[in-house]
Amino acid sequence: MIKFGTDGWRGVIADDFTFENLKIVSQAIALYLKKKKDTPRVVIGYDARFLSREFATICALTLGANKIKVVISQNYVPSPIVSFNSLKGNYDLGIMITASHNPAQFNGLKIKTPQGAAADESLTNEIEKLLYKGKIKSISWEEAKKEGLIEVKEITSCCVNFLKGFVNLKKIRKLKLKLLVDVMYGAGDKFIEKVISPSSFKIDYLHNEFNPSFGGIHPEPTSNNLKELIEKVKKYNYDLGVALDGDGDRLAVVTPKIGFIDAQVLLPLLAIHVIKNRKEKGGIGKTVVGSNLIDEVALSLGVECYETRVGFKHISNLFQKGLICIGGEEAGGIGLKRYIPERDGTASFLLLLEMIAYEKKDLESLLKELWKKYGRWYYQRTSISLKDMKRKSLRKLKIPHHLLGKKVERVNTLDGIKLITKDTWLMFRKSGTEPIIRIYAEAKTKKETVSLLNLGKELVYAL
Known part of the structure; x- marks a missing residue:
């Protein structure tokens, strides 16, 4: 299933994240852009993961086949380079092929707005609605280059030069x-x-x-x-x-x-x-x-x-x-x-x-x-695979009145379930990038933080 999460669309290579699925997403992005502008421009970068360059090429060719002009990085780059180019290069979107910090078997696609920001739900929801809408267009690399639809370019130096003026290098170099x-x-x-x-x-x-x-x-x-x-x-x-x-x-x-x-x-x-x-x-x-x-x-x-x-x-x-x-x-x-x-x-x-x-x-x-x-706070997190879960809904979590003897004064449900005492907290949240439930805790001592995490595991396994 193709679904955008906390930061882009990610999946296991050759399982969810395939060349065919990437073509489907790229075609949806093309339809989104063509609704906004007749001749949109996109910058594409990719990381050092397995097949990232090849995935970036497929994405570029699908966009090019839709008459979208694409600049693709000549080498792998960090995600912020794509954000910077998207903003300073006046592109209509930036695309980064990466699964960020996920394990090696994953890859993914992040979208950057013309402002250089991470795409929010309003944008990715629009793209999801365009999945499977119409035939996927294709073009050869040679034809795309000939028509000026794809340009391979060095995209890092502009960001490096900006950062040289962003921080006080005179002081740093001392x-x-x-x-x-x-x-x-x-x-x-x-x-x-x-x-x-x-x-x-x-x-x-x-x-x-x-x-x-x-x-x-x-x-x-x-x-x-x-x-x-x-x-x-x-x-x-x-x-x-x-x-x-x-x-x-x-x-x-x-x-x-x-x-x-x-x-x-x-x-x-x-x-x-x-x-x-x-x-x-x-x-x-x-x-x-x-x-x-x-x-x-x-x-x-x-x-x-x-x-x-x-x-x-x-x-x-x-x-x-x-x-x-x-x-x-x-x-x-x-x-x-x-x-x-x-x-x-x-x-x-x-x-x-x-x-x-x-x-x-x-x-x-x-x-x-x-x-x-x-004062010092000690924060830690752990995770539990959804495969280990009897039920997958945190809504069935039994909320305790106390955490390690301290009264739960407030429950924050902004994103998951966060139990807050006077000077500690314990939180549960289903990950938006991996098939896991994350458990977070913070206290004034390491020992108490570890005990909170253990308590959190007990509560999750009791679902």
């Missing part, structure tokens, strides 16, 4: 840091280095070779997937380690002593920098599974904290409405005002370097100051 970058076999490549060069940085890489199997791990920057990065940062005394997910729009950071640091901590820390040092105006955007630390920082800064459903497309909407100057999701995606209304792992890390340069303190010192002022 830093002398030893970095270890884990590309996770994805499309992140050497974009950080391209922006800051020339510099006094020493940059080494992990997993930056082409490997569509992702070395047997999910290309998602979680602590479980970054054990080698964490170990090597500590062992070889790197100042910082950074990991980018499969399509380069999410990140996590590692330090020698503290270890793994996710977006639940990076977002509020960067928010302080953006509002204090860069003097940006606006609130902070987070999803319903965002840390309470984000709310505490927003309150201290005197700005609004906006809460959305899970999925960066909802954060994108806040950017487009001019409500926020920074926003992010728990899975590592952070977006920034005056750039694109989308997440970008590279841009977020550049902003982190800028913050270190402004504050003249290392990241571990800044984190200790943050936790001393606001």
Whole structure:
């Protein structure tokens, strides 16, 4: 079945995500565009997954057969590159062939709006309504090139050049840091280095070779997937380690002593920098599974904290409405005002370097100051396969009155079921990108967070 989820359409290669199904989706996109404009233009990128280039080519040919002019990247690129080109190149849509952080057997298609944002439900619903409507058109590569319908082009340098002016490179280049970058076999490549060069940085890489199997791990920057990065940062005394997910729009950071640091901590820390040092105006955007630390920082800064459903497309909407100057999701995606209304792992890390340069303190010192002022929250998540479920509906979940002896004061059903006590929370949500139920928890101690997750599993298995 072809169905758009939290961020695009994804499926298992050769099962749901096939060349034929991609032609059906591409034809629907063509019909959508032709309803809007006689001669639309589309930019297409693709990641380093198995058959991504071939899938991108099929998509381009189907659009070209519908007399839509297509620019296709000459090499694999991170998703933010397509968003940037969609915005700055005045394209009518951007298309990215990627399954983001999903396991290697998946691939997918993301749609970017002319504003560079993730397509929301109103757009993808229109496209879904056009599936199977009419005959799928086709054209050969040679004919499409001859008619000027397809152009293969380098699409990264425009974004790299923009980022050189977006952050304060003069300050960043004064830093002398030893970095270890884990590309996770994805499309992140050497974009950080391209922006800051020339510099006094020493940059080494992990997993930056082409490997569509992702070395047997999910290309998602979680602590479980970054054990080698964490170990090597500590062992070889790197100042910082950074990991980018499969399509380069999410990140996590590692330090020698503290270890793994996710977006639940990076977002509020960067928010302080953006509002204090860069003097940006606006609130902070987070999803319903965002840390309470984000709310505490927003309150201290005197700005609004906006809460959305899970999925960066909802954060994108806040950017487009001019409500926020920074926003992010728990899975590592952070977006920034005056750039694109989308997440970008590279841009977020550049902003982190800028913050270190402004504050003249290392990241571990800044984190200790943050936790001393606001307290420390411990967030974790786990998941349960739907195959393990007796029933698949969370609506049948038995809501407890207490969580580990603490009264449930509020139930948030914005996106799933979130049980909230005075200083903890536990949430259940069916994933929009994988056949799993996610369980999220946050508390003031690691032990309590783990206990909450175990309780969550018990409640789900009791369905």
